[in-house]
Amino acid sequence: MRIPALSATVAVVAATLAGGAAPAAATTAASAVNLEAGAGLHHSSATVTYQRVDGAANAVKILLVEAKAGERDCVWVEWNDPQDGWTSLNSEPPCNGGSLVESPNLTIKAPQGHQLKVRLAAFHGSELVHKDIEKL
Template sequence: MRIPALSVTVAVVAATVAGGAAPAAADTAVSPVYLEAGTGRHHNSATVTYERVDGAVNSVKIISVEAYSGEPDCVWVEWNDPKDVGDGWTALNSEPPCYGNNLLETPNRIIKAPKGHQLKVRLAAYHGSELVHKDIAKL
């Protein structure tokens, strides 16, 4: 009689463990982040699509970056790279769309940071060499 009871216990524990694994699988789903800044002719926007890297702490795979620039601006989509010695931000798009254009890229690039460094992306719009506005979001 104890063997069937033990089998039921094992089955319940296995189901609980499997149920606990479901949220981890959900973390690998593709997620979009929307960025928007400015108004009128200076309205800029971007969408960064990413997914978590399984088993890696503070790592994401950038699947696509789509940026739209306002008429007088050039737009970069950047991430807060802890290794960047300049202003701490590294571009995700290879070139900025400018003067009312858009650009879609699919870099399939993994970005990562040390534990405790919150990964962020920003939309940085430049009018000439001046940073005119930005939007920042956490990944």
């Protein structure tokens, strides 16, 4: 008697889990934005991979941040936070030809009418020397 009862319970749990997984299949596809700034030894680049948040008016989930610094620069990948100004998406800047790949899994959002943007900010010392800005 216990085995059929256990089988029925397993079937109910499996059906519940399968039903819960269905909305994930409807998620928005990922998009990417490429950023470049500077030339020669100051050429830096970055790619931000993101996904729109379903049901949110002005929100995206940052899936991946890839950044490569020019030979003489350090770079930050930032977003235009409506409360704090330009806010970093990478935990530390790659410098002097270095690169960085991070998966912050971070959701950024802004009020309706505030265009979400990302920028590649390249610094030579403490001076902002190059930047590239793209809309999400």
